[in-house]
Amino acid sequence: MLPESSHVRTVYLNAIIPALAASSSPSKILLDSSTIDPNTSLEISGLLSSKFPTMSFYDAPVSGGVLGAVAGTIAIFLGCSPTDPNLPLLTSLLSLMGSKVIPCGGPSLGLAAKLSNNYLSGIITIATSEAMDMGMRAGIDAEVLASVFKAGTAQNTICDVFNPVPGVCAQAPASRGYTGGFRVELMKKDMRLAVEMAGRVGSRNVLGVGGLGVYSAAAEDGRCRGLDSRVVFRWLGGREDWKAGDGGGDDVD
Numbered sequence: 001m002l003p004e005s006s007h008v009r010t011v012y013l014n015a016i017i018p019a020l021a022a023s024s025s026p027s028k029i030l031l032d033s034s035t036i037d038p039n040t041s042l043e044i045s046g047l048l049s050s051k052f053p054t055m056s057f058y059d060a061p062v063s064g065g066v067l068g069a070v071a072g073t074i075a076i077f078l079g080c081s082p083t084d085p086n087l088p089l090l091t092s093l094l095s096l097m098g099s100k101v102i103p104c105g106g107p108s109l110g111l112a113a114k115l116s117n118n119y120l121s122g123i124i125t126i127a128t129s130e131a132m133d134m135g136m137r138a139g140i141d142a143e144v145l146a147s148v149f150k151a152g153t154a155q156n157t158i159c160d161v162f163n164p165v166p167g168v169c170a171q172a173p174a175s176r177g178y179t180g181g182f183r184v185e186l187m188k189k190d191m192r193l194a195v196e197m198a199g200r201v202g203s204r205n206v207l208g209v210g211g212l213g214v215y216s217a218a219a220e221d222g223r224c225r226g227l228d229s230r231v232v233f234r235w236l237g238g239r240e241d242w243k244a245g246d247g248g249g250d251d252v253d
């Protein structure tokens with residue numbers, strides 16, 4: 001599980017492929033849980049297949065954040081068919097790491113699913129941050145506002161589990177100074193990959209450019225750099241010390 005396409009390509013070309021070539025039994029199953037460009041995954045898969053016809057390669061990116069990883073409840077999006085003969089073994093192995101293993105249809109489709117998921121998650125994070133800031137500035141207590149969203153049609157996991165407002169969700173990275181989460185630089189990378197994928201497949205993606213702009217700006221902001229992606233609440237100017245005052249109001253800076 002590596003950060004970028006360049007890292008994956010380097011590891012396979014410089015380490016894994018030479019190791020397989022030197023092996024007396026190259027009939028391996030390889031799982032790559034990196035979130036990278038689907039085309040890079042297909043390139044690596046094709047190269048491996050041409051050199052080692054008895055070997056199987058699967059993309060298997062994960063979702064659920066640091067909280068899910070610690071709890072062992074992450075979801076794994078597996079780039080294979082539901083009829084793949086290796087699926088029972090893959091499910092058994094991956095279930096040691098997460099609670100859901102979803103076969104997404106074929107090579108690189110696990111990555112397509114992950115990028116679609118992170119695109120939506122990233123946009124929801126921005127929208128949740130904006131909505132929380134708006135309601136708090138109007139005078140609503142942050143915890144009350146989060147309970148409103150949870151009870152209404154705006155309910156979402158970002159608000160309920162990873163709320164971007166410090167102090168609303170005790171285990172959320174926002175409540176720990178935006179540390180220990182999914183770094184804003186990685187969300188910027190995933191949003192870029194998702195926007196690029198949308199362009200390749202002809203999807204009309206009206207929120208992507210704006211969302212990518214938000215994460216790009218936050219990643220360059222010294223107050224946000226290196227922190228959890230929900231730090232966009234800070235980048236937007238949201239009130240982080242709301243518990244110290246009266247809950248907000250129109251006069252809050």
